[in-house]
Structure formats: structure tokens, C-alpha cells
Amino acid sequence: MIFTVQVKVMPLKELLDPQGKAVMGGLQNLGLKSVSDVRIGKNISLQVEADSPDKAKQIAEDASKKLLANPVMEYFEISVN
Amino acid sequence: MIFTVQVKVMPLKELLDPQGKAVMGGLQNLGLKSVSDVRIGKNISLQVEADSPDKAKQIAEDASKKLLANPVMEYFEISVN
Known part of the structure; x- marks a missing residue:
């Protein structure tokens, strides 16, 4: 099955996010003053062939640790649909 | 309240995603053969001051249309926690 x-x-959270800061400045300039913080990361959508949602999650976790996320600067969260 | x-x-979905294709190649080389497709986008986390979750969602939608997403190449989904 494909998940x-x-x-x-x-x-x-401990690190500065200059890209987010720049976007926040842009939003303020556009008049959206009610936005008080912006942080920008990645969203990666994987199609995974596995027997169960748990297996699919495990494969995605493996992929995240090996390639998708840099643990020095980033954390990741996984959700299976 | 801050949301x-x-x-x-x-x-x-109709467009090629070269970044995703490159990451898929990387995963295959690492032995993760069960991943059949990868698409990469952005995840933007906003802190929004608003009276209700609906108002916060509306502000985020405004921000997405004005700055965060490029409708020619991207679509966006909003969720309020």
C-alpha cells in the first residue's frame, strides 16, 4: 500500500530565522501588523510503499535522519495521512 | 489572543518539482527504495494576534495571497492550532 x-x-526554536524575519518585515510593510512572528521551514511530502502506517512512518523517520533534516539546525515532525 | x-x-501538482526529484534520487542512493515520490514545499509558521481562530485564519490567507505563495506555481493550505 502507498501512504x-x-x-x-x-x-x-533557539536559532534565529533570518528568512522568517525578512518575510515578517515584508508583511508589516504590506500593512499586516497583527503578525508578530514568522518562522519558515520545509514541508516534504513523500509517497511511501509500506505494509502499515507505522512502517511508513518509520521509513520517513529514517529518511529524515539520513537526508531530509539537519539536526544541528532543524527538527522534524512526521504525520501519515 | 495570539494564535x-x-x-x-x-x-x-501539475508542475515538475526538480528539488523533490533530486531528493528522491538521494534517498534511492541511500537504499530507501520504498519512497516513490517526493515533493518539497515550504511550511510557514505565523504568530497572529486576533480575536478568534477564524480571524487569524483570514489574516493568514491574506498574507499568503499577498506574499507567501506564488499562485502561478504554488497552492497553500492553512491550519490554525
């Missing part, structure tokens, strides 16, 4: 797995990779 | 709003910006 769609979403991996959310975000910059660690 | 955390997640905006998921992904490349349109």
Missing part, C-alpha cells in the same frame, strides 16, 4: 507521509522540517 | 497559524505552501 502519503508529510515531513515538516523547521528551524530549531 | 499559531501554519501555512503549507506546495508546488502545484
Whole structure:
């Protein structure tokens, strides 16, 4: 069976996110003053062939650790649809 | 009240995603053969000051249309936590 797995990779909360800061500046300039913080990460959608959702999640976790996320700067969250 | 709003910006399904294709090649080389497709987009986390979750969602939608997503190449989904 094929599962769609979403991996959310975000910059660690302790770190500055200059890309997010730049976008926040842009939003303020556009008049959207009610946005007080912006952080930008990646969303990776994987099609995974596996026997069960748990297996699919395990494969996605393996992929995240090996390639998708850099643990020095990022954390990841996995959800299986 | 401050709401955390997640905006998921992904490349349109009709378009090629070369970044995703490259990552899929990388995963195959690492031995993760059960991953059959990869698409990569952005995940943007906003802190929005608003009276209600609906208002917060509306602000995020406004921000997405004005700045966060490029409708020619991307679609977006909004969720309020």
C-alpha cells in the first residue's frame, strides 16, 4: 500500500530565522501588523510503499535522519495521512 | 489572543518539482527504495494576534495571497492550532 507521509522540517526554536524575519518585515510593510512572528521551514511530502502506517512512518523517520533534516539546525515532525 | 497559524505552501501538482526529484534520487542512493515520490514545499509558521481562530485564519490567507505563495506555481493550505 502507498501512504502519503508529510515531513515538516523547521528551524530549531533557539536559532534565529533570518528568512522568517525578512518575510515578517515584508508583511508589516504590506500593512499586516497583527503578525508578530514568522518562522519558515520545509514541508516534504513523500509517497511511501509500506505494509502499515507505522512502517511508513518509520521509513520517513529514517529518511529524515539520513537526508531530509539537519539536526544541528532543524527538527522534524512526521504525520501519515 | 495570539494564535499559531501554519501555512503549507506546495508546488502545484501539475508542475515538475526538480528539488523533490533530486531528493528522491538521494534517498534511492541511500537504499530507501520504498519512497516513490517526493515533493518539497515550504511550511510557514505565523504568530497572529486576533480575536478568534477564524480571524487569524483570514489574516493568514491574506498574507499568503499577498506574499507567501506564488499562485502561478504554488497552492497553500492553512491550519490554525
